[in-house]
Amino acid sequence: SDLQKxxxxxxxxxxxxxxxxxxxxxxxxxxxxxxxPGFVKSEEEAKAGKSEEQSMVIPQVPSxxxxxxxxxxxxxxxxxxxxxxxxxxxxxxxxxxxxWIENCVGEKNHPLFIVYLSVQLVVLxxxxxxxxxxxxxxxxxxxxxxxxxxxxxFLLIVIFTIVVLLLLISHLYLISCNTTTWExxxxxxxxxxxxxxxxxxxxxxxxxxxxxxxx
Numbered sequence: 001s002d003l004q005k006x007x008x009x010x011x012x013x014x015x016x017x018x019x020x021x022x023x024x025x026x027x028x029x030x031x032x033x034x035x036x037p038g039f040v041k042s043e044e045e046a047k048a049g050k051s052e053e054q055s056m057v058i059p060q061v062p063s064x065x066x067x068x069x070x071x072x073x074x075x076x077x078x079x080x081x082x083x084x085x086x087x088x089x090x091x092x093x094x095x096x097x098x099x100w101i102e103n104c105v106g107e108k109n110h111p112l113f114i115v116y117l118s119v120q121l122v123v124l125x126x127x128x129x130x131x132x133x134x135x136x137x138x139x140x141x142x143x144x145x146x147x148x149x150x151x152x153x154f155l156l157i158v159i160f161t162i163v164v165l166l167l168l169i170s171h172l173y174l175i176s177c178n179t180t181t182w183e184x185x186x187x188x189x190x191x192x193x194x195x196x197x198x199x200x201x202x203x204x205x206x207x208x209x210x211x212x213x214x215x
Contacts, residue, residue: 018130021123028116029101038092038107040075079192080202082182095180111214114175117168124161131157178202178209 069076070090072083082094084104093107105113131154174184179200187193193201203209 018123018126021119021126025116025119025123028112028119032105032109032113032116033101033103035103035109035112037087037104037109038094039087040070040073040077040081040090040092042075080180080183093180094182096182114168114171114214117164117171121161121164121168124157124164128154128157128161175213176206176209178204178212 070083072085073088073090075090077083077090078092080093081090083090084094084097086097087104089104091104091106093110095105095110097104098113101113103109131150134150171181174181177200179202183190183193204212
């Protein structure tokens with residue numbers, strides 16, 4: 001049959017991989033959006049669960065900077081934590097609240113968020129290639145009427161691809177500097193950064209920053 005011939009020629013492999021990537025992207029979306037981004041627990045649990053990163057970076061910050069109590073949820077905020085008014089929780093190593101996933105991006109889900117963006121970018125690039133290959137331009141109104149949906153789909157894919165690409169590049173840059181979006185945008189308002197002698201007291205070099213983030 002034609003299906004068997006296509007399978008023998010390997011023509012079914014690419015569509016199968018594309019479908020698997022789309023499925024993987026959807027699963028990653030739900031995983032990142034539903035998982036705990038690193039909500040700050042009660043004071044007793046927080047003392048027992050200090051992360052290795054915090055113990056390493058705190059000595060680089062002036063000793064007069066104390067942990068402060070959140071005015072909203074009344075827990076002591078570890079360094080680099082911030083209260084999210086949309087989630088109604090303080091989040092460890094807070095990066096930002098992402099409306100795309102309707103969840104905060106923080107200590108626990110930030111690496112997976114980067115993986116999600118990477119898979120999403122591959123899917124968009126592949127989808128854009130498929131849409132472009134289906135367009136055979138002709139200067140006629142009849143052609144535009146028959147291809148308007150495909151053309152609009154391609155333009156939307158291009159827009160989303162640019163957005164995801166810029167977002168991924170910006171996050172990878174910040175990760176390589178061991179800083180967060182919140183710290184980068186609000187450096188002048190954050191006490192442990194404002195009073196630090198170093199511009200970024202958490203920076204340990206690009207390689208170590210990437211290693212500690214992903215591993």
